Amino acid sequence: MTQPSNDWRASWETEDNYWHENFSGRPYALGPDYYDRFRPAYRYGFESGVHGLGRAWEDAEPDLREGWDRYEHRGAEPSTWDEIKDAVRDAWDRVVGQRPSETAEQPRDPKVRE
DSSP states (O other): OOOOOHHHHHHHHHHHHHHHHHGGGSTTOOOGGGHHHHHHHHHHHHHHHHHTTTOOHHHHHHHHHHHHTTOTTSOSSOOOHHHHHHHHHHHHHHHHOOSOOTTSOOOOOTTOOO
16 A cells, blocks of 8 residues: 655645534534544545545445444544534534535525524
8 A cells, every 4th residue: 555645745734634623513513622533534535535535425325324334543442433524524614615515505495484
């Protein structure tokens, strides 16, 4: 198996720093001290996004779910897919740029009256 390039490692370090700083604002965050539990998920999403550019999340998710159980960086106490999939998707979307900004105004449903 080949080792990742130094550029790749630098990129993961940048992403790791980003998620460490922004983790507590995510809806699945259990508190600021829980980052280490989700760190493997962010790394998995980042690595998968880098290698899966061009695939939509909906197409990639079944493969990612299956691969999570074999992922070498899952940690000493690995989480289940259902526990971490939202963090994996956050990192994936950040790499491939597929999710619209959460602060962007969403289109209104014409069937809903205000």
